[in-house]
Amino acid sequence: MQAVFQQNSGVLMLKIISSVVLCVACNASYAALQIQSWTLSNGARVLFVENHTIPMLDVSVDFDAGSRRDPAGKSGTAALTGAMLARGIHAAPTGNEGALSEAQISDAFADTAAQRGGRFDDDRAGATLRTLVTERETAVSLLARVLAYPSFPEEFLQRDKARTISAIKESLTKPEAIAGKAFSKRLYGSHPYGQQADVASIEAIKREDLLAFHAKYYVANRAVVALIGDVTRAEADQIAQQLTQRLPQGEALPPLPPVTIAPGEEERISHQASQAHILIGMPGMARHDPDHFALTVGNYVLGGGGFVSRLMQQVREQRGLSYGVSSYFIPMAQPGPFQISLQTKKEQADQALQVVRSTVADYLRDGPTPAELKAAKDNLIGGFALRIDSNKKILENIAAIGFYDLPLDYLDTWTDKVSKVTAAEVKAAFQRKIQLDKLATVVVGAAEK
Numbered sequence: 015m016q017a018v019f020q021q022n023s024g025v026l027m028l029k030i031i032s033s034v035v036l037c038v039a040c041n042a043s044y045a046a047l048q049i050q051s052w053t054l055s056n057g058a059r060v061l062f063v064e065n066h067t068i069p070m071l072d073v074s075v076d077f078d079a080g081s082r083r084d085p086a087g088k089s090g091t092a093a094l095t096g097a098m099l100a101r102g103i104h105a106a107p108t109g110n111e112g113a114l115s116e117a118q119i120s121d122a123f124a125d126t127a128a129q130r131g132g133r134f135d136d137d138r139a140g141a142t143l144r145t146l147v148t149e150r151e152t153a154v155s156l157l158a159r160v161l162a163y164p165s166f167p168e169e170f171l172q173r174d175k176a177r178t179i180s181a182i183k184e185s186l187t188k189p190e191a192i193a194g195k196a197f198s199k200r201l202y203g204s205h206p207y208g209q210q211a212d213v214a215s216i217e218a219i220k221r222e223d224l225l226a227f228h229a230k231y232y233v234a235n236r237a238v239v240a241l242i243g244d245v246t247r248a249e250a251d252q253i254a255q256q257l258t259q260r261l262p263q264g265e266a267l268p269p270l271p272p273v274t275i276a277p278g279e280e281e282r283i284s285h286q287a288s289q290a291h292i293l294i295g296m297p298g299m300a301r302h303d304p305d306h307f308a309l310t311v312g313n314y315v316l317g318g319g320g321f322v323s324r325l326m327q328q329v330r331e332q333r334g335l336s337y338g339v340s341s342y343f344i345p346m347a348q349p350g351p352f353q354i355s356l357q358t359k360k361e362q363a364d365q366a367l368q369v370v371r372s373t374v375a376d377y378l379r380d381g382p383t384p385a386e387l388k389a390a391k392d393n394l395i396g397g398f399a400l401r402i403d404s405n406k407k408i409l410e411n412i413a414a415i416g417f418y419d420l421p422l423d424y425l426d427t428w429t430d431k432v433s434k435v436t437a438a439e440v441k442a443a444f445q446r447k448i449q450l451d452k453l454a455t456v457v458v459g460a461a462e463k
Contacts, residue, residue, distance in 0.1 A: 047402070049412055049422050050247060057235025058258040061416040062250040063242040063408060069147045071243035072409045073154070074133075075161060075257055076140035076417050079231035082206035082270060082347075088219050090211030094174060095227045096132055096139040101170040103163040106260070111159060116170065119160065128153035130160075136207050137347045138417055139231075140238075142409070147244045154256050161232060162260035166224045178216050189287040193458040196281055197293040200454035201351055205273055233264030240413035242405050273297045273348045280455040290363040290460040291355075294370060296452050298352030299343045301418040305443035307431045309343055312440035314390035315382040316374070317341025317354060322389060328373045329356060335366045347418065352448060363460035375450055381441030395429045 050062045081092050100120075105113045114122070123130050126149040131142040141161060145153035185191035195210055202208025239254040275297060285291075299309055317325040317340050329339045339356035354374070358366040382390070402408050402425070415424055 046426060047408065049415070049425075050250075051416070051422055052251070054234075054251075054254060054258065056258055056261075056263070058237040058239055058254060058261075059416050060251065060254040061238070061240045061412045062247065063412060064245070064247065064250075065242055065405065065408075066244045068405075069244050070144060070405065071147050071150050071241065071245055071253075072142070072144050072405045073157075073243075073253065073257070074140055074142045074240045074409055074413045075157075076133075076138045076238045076240075076413055077232050078137070078236050078267065078417075079139040079227070080135050080137045081209065081211075082136050083227070083231055083267075084206070084209055084211075085223065085227070087215060088223055089209045089215040090178065091219050091223050091227050092139060092231075093134055093211065094171070094178070094216075094219060095164075095166075095224045095232075096134045097174060098166050098170060098224060099132070099141065099164045100130070100160050101174075102165040102167045103159050104165040106159070106163060111163075113165065114159075116167075119156070122156050123153065126153045126156075128156075130157065135346075136350075140413070144406075150245075150253070154253050158257045158260055161257065164224075164228060166221050166228075168221055171219075171221050171224070175216050175219065178211070179213050182211065182213055182216065189285045189289075189291045189458040192283060192285065193291045193293050193456050196283060196458070197295070197351075197353070197454065197456045200276070200279065200281060200456060201295065201297055202273065203276060206270055207273065207346070207348065207350075229262065230264065232261060234258045234261040235263050236267075237261065238413065238416040240409055240416055242409050242412065270348060275449070275452050276454070278449075278451050278453045278455070280457070282460055283456070283458045285459040287459040288360070289357045290360050290366075291357050291458045292363065292366065292370075293353060293355050293456045294367075294453050295351050295353035296448065296454060297349040298447050299345045300349045301345045301347060301420065303345065303349075305439075305446060306345065308435050308439040308443035309447060311387070311390050311394065311432060311435045312382060312444055313341055313343055314394060315386045315440070316377050316444075319390060319393065324373055324377060324386075325354065325370065328369050329366060333365075333369060335359075335362050335369065339370070360460050363457055367455065367457070371450070371453075374448070374453075378441075378444055378448060378450070381437050381444070384437065387435070387437050387440065391432055391435065394432050398429050 047063050052060050054060060079092055084091050101116045103114050105111060126145060128143060128145040128149060133140050141157060143153060143157050198210060199208055237258050239257055241250045241253060299306060315324060317323045320326060325339045325341060329335050336356045336358045341354040343352050344350035354370060356366060411425060
């Protein structure tokens with residue numbers, strides 16, 4: 015399970031959702047933006063795109079503080095830490111900045127018309143800010159204090175824990191959430207990517223856990239600051255310094271254990287829902303995977319291309335077994351999930367599973383046709399501009415480039431690399447990554463065999 019932070023009238027709200035729907039800047043692409051990158055003296059990495067078209071500044075600060083860093087037995091610590099950053103801040107150690115309550119923080123951002131938000135997934139946690147350049151000094155200074163001096167008030171912790179527990183309990187009644195939790199456990203087991211918050215783990219979290227987690231992971235030398243807007247390189251450097259100068263230095267973190275591929279097994283979970291919810295997949299692609307582009311193009315043909323995809327044609331158009339079926343990869347620091355998802359009538363679950371598996375088997379054996387390959391590449395390249403048509407989208411892309419240490423020309427070369435993918439490369443990549451006997455299957459709502 016993962017948390018997503020959303021801002022509504024200045025208040026961060028915590029919402030528990032299935033990890034499979036989260037993918038920041040998946041398959042990102044863009045044209046010819048000049049990404050400048052440098053490292054501050056405190057170790058923070060900065061990525062900057064200068065854009066003077068509107069008098070706005072968009073900023074994000076990310077840390078290696080996602081759910082994969084949750085302490086044992088206290089899954090949910092990372093999410094609560096991120097959600098509570100702006101619940102209150104203590105006075106600066108220097109004594110020149112006083113404490114602020116949640117209401118005072120919210121009012122201060124509102125006074126500058128700044129929009130504050132955040133993001134959170136398995137790999138990272140971070141904060142975002144959009145501000146008028148005329149108000150940037152105040153807004154940036156306030157965000158810097160939120161990142162460095164959260165007080166995690168006990169009363170708000172108890173409130174947020176209660177809300178989180180309520181959301182978890184509610185999710186246990188929803189077939190899609192039940193399927194997502196079981197699917198994640200099947201794919202990742204005891205790996206950090208497989209750890210999920212539950213009632214017991216949330217109840218175990220104390221204020222001291224949040225303070226310790228923040229001190230360990232919200233550190234300057236592992237911060238990634240991304241900026242785009244109406245400022246110069248020198249001003250961007252000053253802003254990045256301001257955002258990270260209050261943060262401590264952190265010790266080196268141990269590497270994550272490698273993701274192992276478990277034997278593919280099927281799990282059926284009874285539920286009173288009218289339809290069966292089906293998830294099929296296995297760990298697939300990491301951010302730095304050399305097969306990234308072949309898998310991206312190939313997945314469009316298999317299940318990422320909507321009505322023109324093979325899965326949709328076989329499952330819906332030819333047999334009417336589902337209103338929709340899709341497949342996708344979620345690249346992460348280590349192999350994220352490859353997933354096929356669909357819903358169908360309970361009595362048709364077995365037939366739908368057979369059709370999906372045979373379609374995947376055929377695709378692994380034959381690969382895409384020339385016509386399918388051309389259509390996939392044309393669509394992906396043609397939709398390129400929509401992925402970078404706002405400063406917000408550009409910010410998401412360059413933040414991902416910085417956090418995952420992707421080449422600075424990653425987006426500049428994206429369409430060219432897509433255009434050069436061959437059918438043979440797609441077939442070989444899918445055969446390397448997808449193994450029929452390793453595909454885990456979760457069916458919620460169909461009768462157990």
